[in-house]
Amino acid sequence: MSVARVTEISSTSEQSFEDAIRRGLERATKTLRGVTSAWIKEQRVALQDGKIKHYQVNMQVTFVLDE
Amino acid sequence: MSVARVTEISSTSEQSFEDAIRRGLERATKTLRGVTSAWIKEQRVALQDGKIKHYQVNMQVTFVLDE
Amino acid sequence: MSVARVTEISSTSEQSFEDAIRRGLERATKTLRGVTSAWIKEQRVALQDGKIKHYQVNMQVTFVLDE
Amino acid sequence: MSVARVTEISSTSEQSFEDAIRRGLERATKTLRGVTSAWIKEQRVALQDGKIKHYQVNMQVTFVLDE
Amino acid sequence: MSVARVTEISSTSEQSFEDAIRRGLERATKTLRGVTSAWIKEQRVALQDGKIKHYQVNMQVTFVLDE
Amino acid sequence: MSVARVTEISSTSEQSFEDAIRRGLERATKTLRGVTSAWIKEQRVALQDGKIKHYQVNMQVTFVLDE
Amino acid sequence: MSVARVTEISSTSEQSFEDAIRRGLERATKTLRGVTSAWIKEQRVALQDGKIKHYQVNMQVTFVLDE
Amino acid sequence: MSVARVTEISSTSEQSFEDAIRRGLERATKTLRGVTSAWIKEQRVALQDGKIKHYQVNMQVTFVLDE
Amino acid sequence: MSVARVTEISSTSEQSFEDAIRRGLERATKTLRGVTSAWIKEQRVALQDGKIKHYQVNMQVTFVLDE
Amino acid sequence: MSVARVTEISSTSEQSFEDAIRRGLERATKTLRGVTSAWIKEQRVALQDGKIKHYQVNMQVTFVLDE
Amino acid sequence: MSVARVTEISSTSEQSFEDAIRRGLERATKTLRGVTSAWIKEQRVALQDGKIKHYQVNMQVTFVLDE
Amino acid sequence: MSVARVTEISSTSEQSFEDAIRRGLERATKTLRGVTSAWIKEQRVALQDGKIKHYQVNMQVTFVLDE
Numbered sequence: 001m002s003v004a005r006v007t008e009i010s011s012t013s014e015q016s017f018e019d020a021i022r023r024g025l026e027r028a029t030k031t032l033r034g035v036t037s038a039w040i041k042e043q044r045v046a047l048q049d050g051k052i053k054h055y056q057v058n059m060q061v062t063f064v065l066d067e
Numbered sequence: 068m069s070v071a072r073v074t075e076i077s078s079t080s081e082q083s084f085e086d087a088i089r090r091g092l093e094r095a096t097k098t099l100r101g102v103t104s105a106w107i108k109e110q111r112v113a114l115q116d117g118k119i120k121h122y123q124v125n126m127q128v129t130f131v132l133d134e
Numbered sequence: 135m136s137v138a139r140v141t142e143i144s145s146t147s148e149q150s151f152e153d154a155i156r157r158g159l160e161r162a163t164k165t166l167r168g169v170t171s172a173w174i175k176e177q178r179v180a181l182q183d184g185k186i187k188h189y190q191v192n193m194q195v196t197f198v199l200d201e
Numbered sequence: 202m203s204v205a206r207v208t209e210i211s212s213t214s215e216q217s218f219e220d221a222i223r224r225g226l227e228r229a230t231k232t233l234r235g236v237t238s239a240w241i242k243e244q245r246v247a248l249q250d251g252k253i254k255h256y257q258v259n260m261q262v263t264f265v266l267d268e
Numbered sequence: 269m270s271v272a273r274v275t276e277i278s279s280t281s282e283q284s285f286e287d288a289i290r291r292g293l294e295r296a297t298k299t300l301r302g303v304t305s306a307w308i309k310e311q312r313v314a315l316q317d318g319k320i321k322h323y324q325v326n327m328q329v330t331f332v333l334d335e
Numbered sequence: 336m337s338v339a340r341v342t343e344i345s346s347t348s349e350q351s352f353e354d355a356i357r358r359g360l361e362r363a364t365k366t367l368r369g370v371t372s373a374w375i376k377e378q379r380v381a382l383q384d385g386k387i388k389h390y391q392v393n394m395q396v397t398f399v400l401d402e
Numbered sequence: 403m404s405v406a407r408v409t410e411i412s413s414t415s416e417q418s419f420e421d422a423i424r425r426g427l428e429r430a431t432k433t434l435r436g437v438t439s440a441w442i443k444e445q446r447v448a449l450q451d452g453k454i455k456h457y458q459v460n461m462q463v464t465f466v467l468d469e
Numbered sequence: 470m471s472v473a474r475v476t477e478i479s480s481t482s483e484q485s486f487e488d489a490i491r492r493g494l495e496r497a498t499k500t501l502r503g504v505t506s507a508w509i510k511e512q513r514v515a516l517q518d519g520k521i522k523h524y525q526v527n528m529q530v531t532f533v534l535d536e
Numbered sequence: 537m538s539v540a541r542v543t544e545i546s547s548t549s550e551q552s553f554e555d556a557i558r559r560g561l562e563r564a565t566k567t568l569r570g571v572t573s574a575w576i577k578e579q580r581v582a583l584q585d586g587k588i589k590h591y592q593v594n595m596q597v598t599f600v601l602d603e
Numbered sequence: 604m605s606v607a608r609v610t611e612i613s614s615t616s617e618q619s620f621e622d623a624i625r626r627g628l629e630r631a632t633k634t635l636r637g638v639t640s641a642w643i644k645e646q647r648v649a650l651q652d653g654k655i656k657h658y659q660v661n662m663q664v665t666f667v668l669d670e
Numbered sequence: 671m672s673v674a675r676v677t678e679i680s681s682t683s684e685q686s687f688e689d690a691i692r693r694g695l696e697r698a699t700k701t702l703r704g705v706t707s708a709w710i711k712e713q714r715v716a717l718q719d720g721k722i723k724h725y726q727v728n729m730q731v732t733f734v735l736d737e
Numbered sequence: 738m739s740v741a742r743v744t745e746i747s748s749t750s751e752q753s754f755e756d757a758i759r760r761g762l763e764r765a766t767k768t769l770r771g772v773t774s775a776w777i778k779e780q781r782v783a784l785q786d787g788k789i790k791h792y793q794v795n796m797q798v799t800f801v802l803d804e
Contacts, residue, residue, distance in 0.1 A: 003295040006276035006326065008073035010129060016688055018753055021782060022789065027070040027133060029787040040780040043710040045691060045729075050699040052692065058073065059782075062278060066295060075274035077330060083152055085217055088246060089253065094271040094334060096251040107244040110174040112155060112193075117163040119156065125274065126246075137362040140343035140393065142408035144464060150219055161405040161468060177241040179222060179260075184230040186223065192408065196345060200362060204496040207477035207527065209676035211732060228673040228736060259676065263479060267496060284621055286351055289380060290387065297385040308378040311643040313624060313662075318632040320625065327380075338429040341410035341460065353619055356648060357655065364653040375646040394648075397412060401429060418554055420485055423514060424521065431519040442512040445576040447557060447595075452565040454558065461514075472697040475678035475728065487552055490581060491588065498586040509579040528581075531680060535697060539630040542611035542661065544743035546799060563740040563803060594743065598613060602630060606764040609745035609795065665747060669764060686755055713777040715758060715796075720766040722759065 004034075004064045008041065012054040017043055020057040034064035071101075071131045075108065079121040084110055087124040101131035138168075138198045142175070146188040151177055154191040168198035205235075205265045209242070213255040218244055221258040235265035272302075272332045276309070280322040285311055288325040302332035339369075339399045343376065347389040352378055355392040369399035406436075406466045410443070414456040419445055422459040436466035473503075473533045477510065481523040486512055489526040503533035540570075540600045544577070548590040553579055556593040570600035607637075607667045611644065615657040620646055623660040637667035674704075674734045678711070682724040687713055690727040704734035741771075741801045745778070749791040754780055757794040771801035 011024025021038065029035050042058040078091025088105065096102050109125040145158025155172065163169050176192040212225025222239065230236050243259040279292025289306065297303050310326040346359025356373065364370050377393040413426025423440065431437050444460040480493025490507065498504050511527040547560025557574065565571050578594040614627025624641065632638050645661040681694025691708065699705050712728040748761025758775065766772050779795040 002280050003292050004278040006278055008127075010071040010073055012069050018792075024070050025782065025784065025789065029784070035784050035787065037784060038782040040782075045695065045708040045710075047695065047699070047705050047707060050705065052695065055688075060276075075328075077272040077274055079270050085256075091271050092246065092248065092253065096248070102248050102251065104248060105246040107246075112159065112172040112174075114159065114163070114169050114171060117169065119159065122152075136347050137359050138345040140345055142462075144406040144408055146404050158405050179226065179239040179241075181226065181230070181236050181238060184236065186226065189219075194343075203481050204493055205479040207479055209730075211674040211676055213672050225673050261477075286390075293380065293382065293387065297382070303382050303385065305382060306380040308380075313628065313641040313643075315628065315632070315638050315640060318638065320628065323621075337414050338426050339412040341412055353658075360648065360650065360655065364650070370650050370653065372650060373648040375648075395410075420524075427514065427516065427521065431516070437516050437519065439516060440514040442514075447561065447574040447576075449561065449565070449571050449573060452571065454561065457554075471682050472694050473680040475680055487591075494581065494583065494588065498583070504583050504586065506583060507581040509581075529678075538615050539627055540613040542613055544797075546741040546743055548739050560740050596611075605749050606761050607747040609747055663745075715762065715775040715777075717762065717766070717772050717774060720772065722762065725755075 002064055003066050004036070004062050006060050006062050007032075008058060009038075009061050010056060010058045012046070012056045014054050017055045017057055020055050021059065024057060024059060025061070028061050028063075032061070032063045035061055036064060037062045069131055070133050071103070071129050073127050073129050074099075075125060076105075076128050077123060077125045079113070079123045081121050084122045084124055087122050088126065091124060091126060092128070095128050095130075099128070099130045102128055103131060104129045136198055137200050138170070138196050140194050140196050141166075142192060143172075143195050144190060144192045146180070146190045148188050151189045151191055154189050155193065158191060158193060159195070162195050162197075166195070166197045169195055170198060171196045203265055204267050205237070205263050207261050207263050208233075209259060210239075210262050211257060211259045213247070213257045215255050218256045218258055221256050222260065225258060225260060226262070229262050229264075233262070233264045236262055237265060238263045270332055271334050272304070272330050274328050274330050275300075276326060277306075277329050278324060278326045280314070280324045282322050285323045285325055288323050289327065292325060292327060293329070296329050296331075300329070300331045303329055304332060305330045337399055338401050339371070339397050341395050341397050342367075343393060344373075344396050345391060345393045347381070347391045349389050352390045352392055355390050356394065359392060359394060360396070363396050363398075367396070367398045370396055371399060372397045404466055405468050406438070406464050408462050408464050409434075410460060411440075411463050412458060412460045414448070414458045416456050419457045419459055422457050423461065426459060426461060427463070430463050430465075434463070434465045437463055438466060439464045471533055472535050473505070473531050475529050475531050476501075477527060478507075478530050479525060479527045481515070481525045483523050486524045486526055489524050490528065493526060493528060494530070497530050497532075501530070501532045504530055505533060506531045538600055539602050540572070540598050542596050542598050543568075544594060545574075545597050546592060546594045548582070548592045550590050553591045553593055556591050557595065560593060560595060561597070564597050564599075568597070568599045571597055572600060573598045605667055606669050607639070607665050609663050609665050610635075611661060612641075612664050613659060613661045615649070615659045617657050620658045620660055623658050624662065627660060627662060628664070631664050631666075635664070635666045638664055639667060640665045672734055673736050674706070674732050676730050676732050677702075678728060679708075679731050680726060680728045682716070682726045684724050687725045687727055690725050691729065694727060694729060695731070698731050698733075702731070702733045705731055706734060707732045739801055740803050741773070741799050743797050743799045744769075745795060746775075746798050747793060747795045749783070749793045751791050754792045754794055757792050758796065761794060761796060762798070765798050765800075769798070769800045772798055773801060774799045 013019035080086035147153035214221035281287035348354035415421035482488035549555035616623035683690035750757035
């Protein structure tokens with residue numbers, strides 16, 4: 001029996017969606033132990049003056065509380 | 068690059084949906100810094116004895132962790 | 135143990151969405167006893183000649199049958 | 202027989218969601234003839250320094266091409 | 269007027285879905301006061317070597333912050 | 336050729352989801368003839384003082400009008 | 403201001419989906435006055451011994467209560 | 470590499486859904502070049518005095534901008 | 537007790553959606569025994585040079601494995 | 604790196620939803636090796652003469668092809 | 671107060687999804703001023719003779735009309 | 738007229754989502770002829786000890802049966 005929590009993280013990167021995912025997960029694993037998975041919920045691009053400003057990813061991050 | 072969290076808040080008001088939103092966001096901004104947006108996820112009305120008792124709003128609140 | 139029914143009501147108002155909700159629930163509570171809640175399912179605006187004609191709300195209304 | 206188009210409009214107001222709807226529809230009816238309805242697709246609130254900055258509504262606007 | 273938070277809990281049991289729900293809620297009520305409801309979002313079964321290993325439930329748990 | 340209606344029933348039980356389903360369907364079949372199926376739409380748990388108070392099931396019940 | 407109800411009808415035909423719609427609406431308008439629209443929610447086909455047995459349509463039927 | 474746009478068309482016919490689709494696409498292809506597909510998003514029926522008035526189809530129409 | 541499988545079939549016809557359904561089901565019943573139902577998941581139209589090329593239907597087909 | 608397939612199974616039981624799940628998975632693991640999980644997609648109840656006839660579960664079953 | 675429009679763009683690339691996004695947004699910003707964001711709605715891959723032919727992205731592009 | 742089947746494939750890669758897609762499609766085209774497209778249904782990341790373990794993609798793969 002195990003109990004986990006699921007929380008939503010939104011992160012951005014000027015490089016790519018996968019860089020946004022990596023940075024968001026690096027930040028999440030700094031404060032949360034036991035992160036086991038992330039489900040990509042939304043992908044967006046922000047633009048400014050006709051150029052891509054950043055890639056944004058919203059993800060549902062699961063981390064185990066007790067095992 | 069920035070990382071934000073998204074959390075769900077449910078709040079009620081005897082006045083209106085927008086009053087419920089304002090009160091929920093006032094409460095959220097008391098304990099969370101960097102709240103940038105709220106997405107209205109659900110709107111409900113509770114009744115008692117044939118009268119509206121309160122308006123309830125569930126919203127997904129985004130607040131920035133690092134910028 | 136309790137059993138309730140859920141029925142969909144659509145109501146309109148020339149004033150606002152909340153007025154449409156109030157009028158729809160007043161009508162519903164005239165014929166149904168035990169209405170406990172309404173979930174707002176859809177909000178629409180009808181226009182005519184470039185002006186708002188009415189606000190329309192569809193809501194799922196729950197009323198208790200036995201308690 | 203009639204043919205209509207549906208287009209998505211996003212509008213904001215510092216006052217309320219209904220003010221955002223009214224302003225978005227005023228803008229839409231300036232350039233589009235035959236607007237008959239708007240379906241509210243999303244409602245968001247933007248915040249800055251812990252205060253509501255504006256209310257944002259995304260709506261699907263239907264306007265008749267031929268009748 | 270009241271404000272509540274909604275958080276997602278994922279829990280597993282070797283017995284049944286309802287046992288997974290009970291254990292997840294026991295764990296949640298150990299650290300959260302004012303839990304009022306849980307909405308079952310997803311149900312999964314994990315298998316190993318052709319046998320059911322555990323039942324997993326993801327649920328959205330609401331707990332009151334202020335009343 | 337046959338025509339049926341679909342109506343939503345919400346029922347609760349202190350025992351389990353399946354007990355809530357059985358009780359809701361017993362109540363439905365007391366007043367409706369020709370019930371052929373129920374689709375489970377939502378499952379919720381209500382809590383009080385950290386304990387499960389009841390299991391709630393919302394279901395779409397189909398009953399035949401003419402055959 | 404007007405108030406309407408929305409109810410779900412399921413009907414079948416050995417001919418076609420549109421015949422199922424027509425028959426379901428004929429049946430609905432026999433007992434309900436003020437039917438204004440039907441939204442097609444689901445379309446299914448039932449088969450027996452490798453042949454189409456009937457076409458089934460589920461539709462949300464709106465009928466005006468007060469105008 | 471190619472870029473296309475997707476726009477929503479709503480059309481009606483007193484005959485059938487497929488006639489509504491044909492008429493909507495005839496109208497769309499009069500003003501848009503390079504229409505490649507249409508995805509049926511919604512089907513509705515409008516009634517008046519207990520009779521079917523028209524069949525309505527909403528469809529997402531894709532047309533190529535550059536190829 | 538029975539066990540069935542559900543598989544998705546996509547079929548096209550130059551005639552109509554219902555012809556596409558019939559042809560898809562004829563093909564499915566050639567290789568699968570015990571097909572009991574098909575749920576219409578998506579309907580599309582393909583165009584070429586401003587004319588309808590074919591009607592496409594995606595359907596979830598259920599066939600019984602053991603009874 | 605691994606590749607898996609996901610297939611939909613529908614199974615019924617006169618006892619309970621969990622018995623339907625167990626029987627469906629027993630049947631699936633007889634012909635498929637490497638079944639790792641099942642996601643519960645739909646739960647239905649069939650009735651006859653006012654009594655529950657069986658519980659039906661539709662589930663998406665994942666089984667590994669290569670690891 | 672501001673008003674924006676949201677339009678759907680579909681673009682393809684032989685390289686990758688992000689290349690498809692970049693090319694679609696380059697094309698969109700050639701004719702639309704004030705593009706602020708794009709929400710990724712769908713991602714598809716087209717194949718030919720067992721090889722990936724192109725990556726396709728459908729995105730909802732928002733551009734400001736008045737500010 | 739053509740008939741196709743749609744099946745769901747889940748594949749993983751330690752590199753990236755697009756590598757997972759490529760590997761899943763390579764595997765699919767080894768046993769299935771006539772694969773024409775894949776729709777990306779879900780994207781997940783698995784983590785272990787605070788590091789990304791693999792990227793997982795679930796996709797709906799369409800392959801033509803008869804043409």
